[in-house]
Amino acid sequence: MIAVMMRNVFFPIVAGVAVLAVAGCGARQVEAVQERSTLDDRLSCAHIQGELATNTARAPELAAEAERRGRDSVGMILLMGVAGAAFIDGGDSQRQEAAALERRNARLRELAQERGCAL
Known part of the structure; x- marks a missing residue:
C-alpha cells in the first residue's frame, strides 16, 4: 500500500521538481560587453578600429545563434514532447x-572622433 502510494505520488512530484530544476539550464548566460x-583613455586608433571590427x-x-536557437527549440519539442519545453532557451x-x-x-x-581616428 505504501509502496503504491509512493509510486503514484512521490515519483511524479520528484520528476516534476527535476524538470523544473533543469529548465533553468536551457537559457544561456548573457555575455554583454560594457x-x-x-x-x-588608453586606446589608440588601431585599438579602436580593431575592437569595432571584432x-x-x-x-x-x-543573429545566427538566435536563429539556431529557434530551430533547436522546435526540434526539442518534437523530439521530447512537452517535457522538451523545459530545455528551451526562451x-x-x-x-x-x-x-x-x-x-x-x-x-x-x-x-575615434575625439581622437581624429579614421574609421
Whole structure:
C-alpha cells in the first residue's frame, strides 16, 4: 500500500521538481560587453578600429545563434514532447548582447572622433 502510494505520488512530484530544476539550464548566460571600459583613455586608433571590427563581426554570429536557437527549440519539442519545453532557451540573451555591442560601438565611434581616428 505504501509502496503504491509512493509510486503514484512521490515519483511524479520528484520528476516534476527535476524538470523544473533543469529548465533553468536551457537559457544561456548573457555575455554583454560594457559600454565604457577603464582602458578607453588608453586606446589608440588601431585599438579602436580593431575592437569595432571584432564587435561588428560578432553581430551576425549573434543573429545566427538566435536563429539556431529557434530551430533547436522546435526540434526539442518534437523530439521530447512537452517535457522538451523545459530545455528551451526562451531568453533573449542574443538580443541583449547585440544591443550592448551597439552601445559599445557607439562609444568607440565617439572616441575615434575625439581622437581624429579614421574609421
